[in-house]
Amino acid sequence: MFKPEKFIPNAIKQVKDEIGDEKAIIALSGGVDSSVCSVLVKEAIGDNLTAVFVDHGLLREGEAEQVCNIFEDRLNFKYVDASEEYLKELEGVDDPEEKRKIIGRVFIEVFEREAKKIDAKFLVQGTIAPDWIESEGKIKSHHNLALPSGMVLNVVEPIRELYKDEVRLIGDELGLPEELVQRQPFPGPGLAVRVIGPLTEENLRICRKADAIVREEIKASGVDKDLWQYFAVLTDTKVTGVKGDQRDFGYLVVLRLISSIDAMTAYVPELPWSVIRKISQRITSEVPEVTHVALSISDKPPSTIEFE
Numbered sequence: 001m002f003k004p005e006k007f008i009p010n011a012i013k014q015v016k017d018e019i020g021d022e023k024a025i026i027a028l029s030g031g032v033d034s035s036v037c038s039v040l041v042k043e044a045i046g047d048n049l050t051a052v053f054v055d056h057g058l059l060r061e062g063e064a065e066q067v068c069n070i071f072e073d074r075l076n077f078k079y080v081d082a083s084e085e086y087l088k089e090l091e092g093v094d095d096p097e098e099k100r101k102i103i104g105r106v107f108i109e110v111f112e113r114e115a116k117k118i119d120a121k122f123l124v125q126g127t128i129a130p131d132w133i134e135s136e137g138k139i140k141s142h143h144n145l146a147l148p149s150g151m152v153l154n155v156v157e158p159i160r161e162l163y164k165d166e167v168r169l170i171g172d173e174l175g176l177p178e179e180l181v182q183r184q185p186f187p188g189p190g191l192a193v194r195v196i197g198p199l200t201e202e203n204l205r206i207c208r209k210a211d212a213i214v215r216e217e218i219k220a221s222g223v224d225k226d227l228w229q230y231f232a233v234l235t236d237t238k239v240t241g242v243k244g245d246q247r248d249f250g251y252l253v254v255l256r257l258i259s260s261i262d263a264m265t266a267y268v269p270e271l272p273w274s275v276i277r278k279i280s281q282r283i284t285s286e287v288p289e290v291t292h293v294a295l296s297i298s299d300k301p302p303s304t305i306e307f308e
């Protein structure tokens with residue numbers, strides 16, 4: 001069985017040996033993997049690690065504040081609000097791969113600026129086993145990243161052999177707050193891949209509001225313990241509804257409430273109908289642009305967890 005109390009001192013020693021007295025940087029998203037990794041590496045090299053939290057404007061309600069509150073005093077932490085930069089490039093883009101490409105490019109630009117400021121020699125990444133097993137099969141555990149400016153960072157991945165449940169055990173052992181350790185995975189491109197069709201500030205706002213309701217109700221009902229991810233997707237389908245005694249024509253929102261062990265496969269569990277109905281009623285009454293809520297019942301495979 002995996003023993004975090006054994007893993008942690010070994011990992012700290014390895015990171016110390018590897019990075020020595022050089023400066024390192026990590027992109028801290030506030031997800032479990034990068035958070036645990038940041039705290040682990042901080043134990044090894046102290047403030048020589050700078051944790052950069054880039055706000056791309058595609059985060060969920062209250063997320064930026066939550067991440068800042070948890071880490072501001074705990075790490076050599078830097079909050080970068082790049083939301084305008086991202087949204088300017090993403091406005092109106094509707095192709096999922098195009099969205100990901102733009103988000104990846106802007107991220108490199110923002111991150112490179114920060115890495116240069118501190119003269120970082122190492123890049124710490126919270127890669128875990130499913131990340132590389134699913135995508136590439138075998139990649140070397142130690143490799144370099146050449147940034148567009150020519151700057152080369154040595155990549156350090158202290159938790160790359162672990163699975164999510166093991167990372168969570170380490171988070172507990174390191175004293176990270178439960179809301180963070182148990183946080184559901186959230187994709188790097190954020191709400192951009194949960195708004196189907198053209199990305200606009202308005203669509204992001206609608207998706208964010210619906211998502212906040214899903215999270216609130218799922219947590220309040222206690223079924224969050226049985227779910228891997230639970231969120232709302234704003235589709236570009238418009239459907240007729242009736243509000244008061246007026247015809248309305250608004251958006252279709254889809255609820256994605258799924259169970260999984262490691263995101264490679266997933267299934268839609270049976271959940272209390274009262275919870276689903278309440279979410280639907282709240283979204284259609286509190287988000288005026290939405291007239292219809294549907295429940296996704298497709299497993300992975302053949303569907304993927306995210307809609308884009």
Ligand code: XMP
Pocket residue numbers: 100185186187188189193229263300303304305306307
């Ligand atoms: P899919 O949709 O492929 O998702 O079944 C599997 C897991 O990966 C997350 N996901 C992403 N994470 N960048 C990320 O960092 C992405 O572009 C991305 N797409 C999907 C998804 O939330 C799920 O946990």
